Amino acid sequence: MTPRPPDTEPKLRLRDVRKRFGAQMVLDGIDLDVMPGESLVVIGGSGSGKSVLLKCILGLLRPDAGSIVIDGAETVGLDGRARDRVNAHLGMLFQGAALFDSLPVWQNVAFGLIQGRHTRNRAEARERAMACLAQVGLRPEVADLVPSELSGGMQKRVGLARAIATRPDIVFFDEPTTGLDPIMADVINDLIVATTKDLGATALSITHDMASATKIADRIAMLYRGRLIWVGPAKQVFESGNAHVDQFVHGRADGPITDETDKTPARSGR
């Protein structure tokens, strides 16, 4: 049998993506490719547009112009069922975990399985949820608690279990370590690496926590004033040769980044 050629098509391809709010240009022509199985992290200061970029990719915001191709198919302009079909292949860990407080943990994890019609069988959904909870290091007893009974770190684990429950092709991580102490942040970073590897998934994360970025990224891209000013291997981010990147990743007050809102790299557990 002839070996299958390696995947050379990006899992996610952005071309000239633009978004403005009134007079404020937030995304000013973003080009980005994320290859299958790759983990790419977008870094940038507060207000640099990381969340807007993520929302555009997820279809929660419509770009003013440009193209966002997921698995070879254009997604800009899709809505209703067509968008749901795309999103059924995506997993998302929201900032603050965004769990439903009225539902027990296992139902939070199973939510996407039932909603995305991966299964209609409640017992099967619970079984899958329990397996995902074990994967993120939570004991079975946690399954029947409600999120408010859990610590912040445990809630993040539940959010991660939910993100991977549907075995998505692409997982998105929105500031995954925000609000966690440095040790718990490191545990979550390790789990992110382990679970995405286990799925063979592609990962796109946004963060301003450099410890997290360097731990989970194969490549890092820096967003500044609406543009990706540097994209390169994670290992090179501290020797990028770009003065803006250098200032940001070392968290220096002095340098070419002059806008207060642009220079806020955070350590874990900011």
Ligand SMILES: Nc1ncnc2c1ncn2[C@@H]1O[C@H](COP(=O)(O)OP(=O)(O)OP(=O)(O)O)[C@@H](O)[C@H]1O
């Ligand atoms: N729906 C909206 N309407 C108007 N302006 C918006 C909207 N969403 C975002 N913005 C603006 O776009 C800019 C980028 O915001 P965004 O939330 O993407 O930043 P960020 O890089 O994710 O910041 P942080 O790290 O603080 O979360 C900000 O100036 C914000 O006020």
